[in-house]
Structures are given as C-alpha cells and as structure tokens.
Amino acid sequence: MRKYRGPVAAIVAVAAALALAACGGSSNSSSSSASGAASASSSTSSSSATGGAPKSGGTIKIGTVGPDSYDPQEYQTVQADSALHLVWTGLLAFKDGTGQASTELIPGLAESVPQPTDGGKTYVFQIRPNLHYSDGEPVKPSDVVNMVKRNLFLGGPFSSFYDDIVGATAYTAAKKQTAPLPGMIADDASGKLTIKLVQPDTRVLYAFAIGEAGVGPASKAIFKNTTGNPFPGDGPYTLKVVNPSPTNGEFILTKNPKFDVPTVAKGYLDQIDGMVSTNVNTMTENVINGTYDYMTEDPVGDLLPQVESQYKDRFLIGPGYPNTYYFFLNNTIAPFNKLAARQAVNYAIDPTALQRIFGGRLHPTCNLLPPGMVGYTAISPCPWRPNGTPQLSKAQALVKSAGLTGAPVTVWTNTKDPRPAIGAYLASVLNQIGFKATIKSLNQTVYFSTIGDPKSKAQIGFDDWFQDFPHAGDFMGNLLTTAAAKSIPSFNSGFVSDPHIDQQVNALDAQQPPAVASQWAALDAYVNSPTHAYLVPYGNEEDTAFYSTRMNVTQCSGYPNLVHRVDWALLCLK
C-alpha cells in the first residue's frame, strides 16, 4: 500500500507548539470533529463564478517531510507522489481535479485509454506523436517498455503491479537488463505499444497511471537508482534536487516549457520550492506566519485543535486520500477462527472512542472500502451499531457462548503514533468483553512484515491500508484474497480465504470499476456482514490541508485529490 510518511520518531519538538499556542487565544476550544469536509469542491477545473479565472504565476514554498526517493520507480509515499507525479507523465494519468473526478483514468502519453481485446488480455496503445521530454528528446513507445523493465529490475515498491504482464516474472528472475519482456511490444516507427496480460485485469491499467509509472527517455532512465540526479520527463514541471537530506533538504519544481501533453494540467505556479524537514510543528508555524505557503503534513498534538479553531479560513479537513483503518482478525487460528468471536469484536468497538485518539480526525465507518472509492456505498444501518453505539453486552454474550471467556489474546500494534494508543484501546475493549488481552508492540519498520508472516501467529492487531490507486481491487485483492494470503509477507494479515471473494475479485478486476461499482459494494457488504465479519474496520483517517494567506484557497485548493492528496498543479496564489 502507499505509505503516508509521518514524523519519524515519537519525539516531537515541544517548543514550537508552545510558541504557537502563545500567539493565539484559548487553547481549549474543543472543536467538533469535522466530518463534513470544508469546501471540498468536486469541480474538476479552476475558473469559478467568483473572482474570475485563477491567477497564473508565482513561486511558493511547501513544507514537507519530502519524497522517500527522487527516483520515479523507487518512491512509495504519498508525499513523494504529490511532488513527483508532476515531473514524469506516464502512459496514462489521472484527471487533475478534486473529489470523485480526480479518480478518473485519462490518457497521458497515450492518445486514449483503449478497450481491451482478446478476452481482456490485450491492450493496444497509440503514443501521441511529437511529444518531447524536457531535454528535447522525443517520446517513444520503447521508453514505456524501458520503464516497466526498470521497475522490475530494480525491484521498485510497485513493481509487482506489472506481474500480470506476460513474461514479467521471468524477466525479474533473469536479473539481466537486456532480458526479453514478451508481453510488451513497442513499435517506435508507428508509435504503437501492445501490452499482453496473463489474465484480464483492469488494475494493470491503473498501474500505468500512477506516478511510479513515470516515463523518461530510455537512454537516460538507466537501471540504477537516480535519486539526486533525476532523468528528464514529460511533465508540467522539471525537478532539481538542491539537497536530498531528509532533515533539511530542498527540491525545486520549475515550469517545464517543453511540456506538451494536452490532457494533463499545466499548473498555475511558476515554481514550487519543496522545503524538506522532519519537524511538523515548525512547518505548521511557518505556514501560519507565511514563511511556507502549504504543508503536506497534518498538524499534530496540541497544534491540531488550535489551527482548526484559529485559521478556519485556510485550513481544510475532511475525508481525503482514501484509506481505511481496521483491526485484522486472524481467521486461521484461535480464537478468531470462530465467527462468534469475530462478531463480538465488531459489536464492541466504538469508533467515537477511537476518534478521540485521532484528535477528532477520523470518519467512523463500517465498510472496508473508503469513501471516494468507486464501489463505496456506506453500509447503513451499520449492522454492529444500528443506533450509533456499540453493543457491549451482546459482545460479551457472544464470547461466552463460544466458550471463549478468559481466552488469552495478544493484540499487535506498532510504535508509530497513535498506534500504541489504538492498540491499548483494543486490548482494553477485549478485556471488557471477556478475553484476556495483552499487547505486543513492534517497531513500525518491522511491523507489517511480521504480522504478514503466518509464522508469527498474530491473532489480532492494528492494520491500515492507503490506496495505491483508485480501484476497489486494490483493497479487496490485497487484503482478502487467497492469492494475497500466500505471499510472504502478506497484506492479507487475517489470512482470509474465501472462494466467493476470490471469484468475485477475479471477475470484477477484469472490468473497469465504474461498470461494476455496485458489485464491489455488494462484496464490501458481504465481507463486513455478521455472517462473515472477516475484519473490523472502524474509520477513515481524515486529511487536512493548511495554506498560508497568500494562497487562493477557494478556487485553487487542489483538495481533496483522491490520488495525490492535494493536486499541486491546481494550486494558485491570490
């Protein structure tokens, strides 16, 4: 899954918070949790009724923890994507916009999004003629093939998305740059690119639209990590890495005069300076006093309620980048191999309690799919909390009837804030309904690979999933299929194996999501129904966007963009 990289350690600088608080008034305004997103317009474009067209030009500074890598095939965080999707355009792209519109698949370097032939297994793309990279080199279909090979050769974080291309696994195993990749046939003369899949899977199309599928000239996109020395792309901006350091780094995005892809937004700003540091509190301070114009991070700790109350006009909060927080239940070992136990946990969890742990920034849910995902239909009423409150006594009765009172359970969680508090909450709830719960906390860098290993025998614990791209198969396929359970480590931490789910995911993956939206919703309801209760989703973390007074927030917030979190190509000054 995509990672949202938060501040590194639990140690957060105190003083920035204090100085900030000193500037403002009362610090105890308990702001109500904003479940209604403030001014999240779903318009795709910019010119609005008030004030005319957005202003072009200008330079802004953005505070960020920075990309985890400046190499397009090596990054995996949302922060990296926000910045770097502007530099390299892929074969396909996502529409520049906010809200649901931002999930639409559009052509990038290709002329159009083709319909598959051959039972959904073959796609034929036509690369637009006369496209050039920022260094002047022409864009060729073989560059796209090079990008996929590079991804597989380097073992990039999203390289497994291309495994369904014929010959991809063989290519990876060959460990040779020049080994053949028969599933991709490029004809540079005619501009045609044919992609053959092992089985029909529309997810592959999305894999060509994400930022990690950014294309550069084959001559310069060498098969080595190029962080710090990026190769050219055909995006609206070019990249210069001034200082790759994560604690005080800087990168600069400048308008690319040679940008010529008609379907991708050109961007209003002339230049964007990315100021990289790990101190979120200082970043927040800087946005307040105008040193920075925007920050990719969420205010933390004391600052969140203060910013929410004092800077309402330039602070947006609401459901944003699609994600779901849930507790995984290991369906293969005691006690959650018993349906009654799984139901009990679902009945006992109170999302409003967890909301407080998130500082109010949690949208309670009963679904696995997040709002904004095509195929999301809120399960209403929620079977576990029909009138909004959990049913503890029912949960206790279920535990007792299953003979599990006093059964020892270990709750797994990790050290990244606020996961320890979440784990503590779950343990205390389990104790309330009759289990004997203890907590096991791992360092967050090793957490997912450990719970995803069946040998760890993790019974229940913290889990979350941030979408890789706007396709329901990204959630269902990675979290609930038998195939996913077989890889080590697995993201199917509950090792759920249900033939109905497998069959549905395969069938629905072969179609474009909008066509089968209601079937995805049905599968979502099935997974979370009292008859199966495979896992315990409780909420979607809300995003924030904080701008300085220079920024035109009403017309150019770029928020919420369900692929890049905030679309920097839509930002503009007042």
Added chain:
Amino acid sequence: MAIEPASELSSVEGATGFEAAAEREHAVGIGPWRLAGRRLRRNKVALAFGVLFLLLVGLALAAPLWAKDVAHTTTSANHLTEILHEGNKQVYVVSLSGVPVGPQWFAAGGKFFLGADDNGRDVMVRLLYGARTSLEIGIAAALITTVLAVVVALFAGYLRGITDTVLSRIMDIMWAFPVVILGVALGTALSIGGLKVGPVTLQSGSIAIPILIIGFVYVVYMARPLRGQVLSMREKEFIEAARAQGMGSFRIMFTEILPNLASTIVVFFPLAIANAILLEAYLSFLGAGVQPPTPSWGEMISEGIDRITTAPHLTIVPGLMLVLTVLALNIFGEGVRDALDPRSKVRISDN
C-alpha cells in the same frame, strides 16, 4: 592511563561518584560500621530522605489498592468516551478532539485524581504502577551491576595477568560507548525480537530486558574503581599473610578482599539504583526501554510532552515523581557516604 567515558548521563554520579567514594578508606577505631551508623543517625536530612524513599516504595506497593478501591480502574482500561459528573457539570474524560481532562483531585470521588491521559486512562493509577516498574528495574539492575562489578573487579584486580588484560580491554571498550546510545541501541534491537541465550528465552516485552541492559551498561563504572581498590589491597600485609597460610586465590578474593570492599559497595548501591531509575526513564522516553502497556514514568513523560499546552499535568506529574525518587536516593546515598567517611566534613580553617 585509563579511558574514561562520559555522556550526559554517565556523569550522573556515575564515573565521578563511584571514583570519589572508592578513594576513601575506612576510619579506624571502634568498629567502622558502628561509627558510620552513629554518624548517619545524626544526619537528619539524609535520614529524612531515606524515609521519603521508603514512603515511595510504600506507595508503589499500595498501587493495586488505589487502583481497585479508590479509582476503580486498571492501568490499561480506557475511559475514552466516559463522562464525569461533578456537581452539576459534565466533563468528558477525553474531549472529542482528544484533549484529556486535568487533575480532578477528589471531585470525582478519587477517580482521575491526577487527571487522564489521552487514552482515557487514570494518571494516578499509572503513576503508582510506574513507580513499581521503576523501583523493580532500579533495584534489580543495581543488583546485577553490583554483583557483576564486584566479580569483575576481584578477578581483574587480584588475578592480574591475562585475566586482567582481557577484562580491562573489554572495560575500555565499554567505556568509550556512551551509556545512552548503547542503551538505546540494545533496547531497540532487543525490543523487536526478544533475547535468546542458550535455553533462556525472553519475550520482547519482558521487563527483564531493560533490567539486563541497564544492569550491564553500568558495570564498568563500578568495576573500575573497585578494581583500583583491589589492586591496592593486594599489596597489603594481611593478604600476604593469607597467601603464606596457603589460602587459594578464590578464597582470598571472596573471604579476605571482598569484606573490605563492603563499605564502598554500600556507598555505591543507592547511587546505582538512582542511576538505573534515571537511565530507564531516558530509555523509555526514547522508546527503547519498557514496552507499552507496562506503565513507565519515562514513557508517560514522552507522551505528555506532545500535549504540554493543553494537558501539562501529563508531563509535570510523572517527572516530579521521578525527580523525587532519584533525589531521595541521591541524598540518602550522600548521607551514607558522609557517614562512612568523615573527611568530607573538613573545613577550611580561618586564620
């Protein structure tokens, strides 16, 4: 020419305290212990702080009583959505935006005496259990340090030769490793997979891990000065006499030399506990000490700092307890040292 280490923590009574204490020799005359006892009794301040320490131990032991009978909760029970009724006011234990309530004292009947933390847990209960954690770790680690240091000092100082060379080299290496960094590295690494040594397996959340790490890390600080003392004692006549009598090395070490180290050890011990408790707080603050959900003062302070403007009690309270405990040990330890060696009372005569 010794390599001596330092770090912001090691100098805490560490190198200097132990060294200084070791240089003293006993007073002769009426039994040194009796004399010391007398002097200690006259030192009212030290006694007072000794009693304070015992009170803190008592509080720690009383933790389950408080939890059950006064606060009606446990260290990990969350009360996130609970509402407190105080007179005609209704207060959320944790507000909707995550801000926990401050000290209630007795307004809610003893619940949340010192307020709640952001998981809705009772701070007073966690504080008292945290005292247990700190004391358990402090005393156990100090014991380990003392035992190991004495053994190392005896072997290195008395047997000399290769044993001494090897042990001294090892001590040199340990010394150049700053205490906090070594502790954090070991704590982090071991907190992931636990520890397997031969037949013994320690789970990663076990309290034994910080005890071992802290105990181990301070060994060199005690061992060095003790070794120095053993070296000088070795040349004394009573040892020569013992050797002439045909006593074996081990017997000499443990029956002749060891008793003479006793007063130094007695001075070291409270300091060792104080240092161990402090180091545990540092490690827990950095996430490398006691693992949640076991309450620890260091970890409570670390969580509290995030919320210091809206809920300062979360930082202030555990910190004060920590300082009081360590201070009590330090002052009492100072008193013990003064009692065992009157030279520290020397005054500059005015003339």
Added chain:
Amino acid sequence: MIAVLFAISVITFAIFNVIPNGDPAFRLAGHSATPATIATIRHEWGFDKPVYVQYEKTMEKIFNGTLISYSTQTNVDTEIRHDIWPTISLAVGAALLWMFFAICLGMYSALKAGKISDRFLTALALVGISMPVFWVGALLSYYLGFKAGIFPNGGYTSLTSNPVQWAWHLILPWTALSILFIGVYSRLVRSSILDTINEDFVRTARSKGLGQRQVLLKHVLRNSLIPVISLWGLDFGAIIGGGAIVTESVFNLGGVGQYAANSIQSLDVPPVMALTIFIAFFVVLFNTIVDIMYAWLDPRIRLS
C-alpha cells in the same frame, strides 16, 4: 585507540544484524514484497553476502564517504557533516556555561564547607543531578517559552546566517543540558578543592606567608582543577560526538545525536554504524588530549 574503535564497530554491527526480524530488504521492497523483488533488493544492497563481508563493505563505505542510509537513501557522510554544527554549538556553549558556574559554585561551597550555604548548594546540585534533561527541557520550554513568551521555539539557526537568533535559540538547550552538569561538576570541584587544601605543597605555600586568597587562587584552584578537567574533557568529547541525544531531540536541534536517535529507532543500520564510531572517536580523542593536559598541568608529573 584503533582497537577500541574497531571493537565498538563490531559490537554495533552485531547488535543490529544478529537480531531477528530486522530484515531491511522487506522494508525497502515496500508493497512489492514478492520473493523475486526481495531477492533483487538483497542482491543490490549486498544483503545476500555473509555477515563479515557486509561488515567489511559497510566500514569501507564509512571511510570513503559513500555510505547510504536505508530509510532515506541519502549519503550519511553529508548528513553528518551538516548535523555537526548544531551539536558543536550546543556542546561548546553548554560546556563553557557549566564549567563557569561549576567552578564558582564549587569554590564557594568549598570555602563554606560544612556551613548552611554549603549544604544548600550541595542539595541544589543533587537536585540538578536528579532531573532528567528531557523533562527539564520540556518544562523550560513550557514556562519560559509558552507562559512567559521570552524564548523562541526549538530548532536551530546557523551562526553564519544570524548570530543573534543562533544564540537565542540555544539558550534554553544550553541551560537544560548545563543544569545536569553543573550539579555534577560543582560537587567535583568542591571535593577536589577540599582534597587539595590538605596537600603538602599548599601547606608550604601558606608557611611562606601567602594570604588565604592568594593560596586559594594560585595553587589550590589550579591543582584541584586537574582531575576535573580530565572528566570535563570526556564529557565534552561525548557531547560533541552526539551524546546529548535527548537534549537535541527535545529541542529539535537537528544535530548528530538526534540523527543517531532517529536512525536507531528506524533500525537504519548505516547511520548508526557511522555515528557510533564517530562518537567513540571523539570520546577517545578527548581522553587523549586530556591525558596530555593532565600531565602538563600537574607539577608533580611535570617535574618528575
């Protein structure tokens, strides 16, 4: 000295590589943690080689400056070079501050040994020793920064860009760190002075008819400072090397100690290796310097 550094590097490497569940290949593989991808990454980073080869390669990279960190994929050497400045600023400032106060307070205490003022100062010193630096730092920020509004937020401004801000930002960290050391060193100075008072050469000086003050300043102080200086050197060396890990983190100075703390917590082995050697080097270096100075200052050693 080299042997010590070598041993330290081996121990650090062992701690992080022999512990289970720390496989960095999984982390680097991210989403695509398929067996094939993991194998590719292992090969790229050299994790498939035996442990001692990996150790060798890491040490090589440390010394020729090409060491790359796992989590950020940036050059460790460059990062250290940048982070050293806040650490030096913190170390030098705090060291001067604490020595000045320690000597003053220690001297005063020694002069009034046994009297109330001495006992009071000793108690203060013990309080200073008993307070964890991170707690002191947090409270200083809260009371002097937030409530009184006198000092700025944490963070570091470089000396070259703005000297006033540089000092302004460092006052609270200097204070927090010094409180601890003033406690330790004032008592050290005091006991050292009291010891020296009774030495032969002092009695000789007095019998020569020198007044008490002169005796104190000229002979006693100088000689009593000898053991103190040696320990001061070590503490200073450790802080420069990054030993003030907690102070730097609480005030977010971005120094070498904070880098070490972050790297350890994210199990980022390359920076941890480099930094442990770095700090050990400084400790050993200063120890050597101090030993030399010790020999120079102590008249007995010099004359012998």
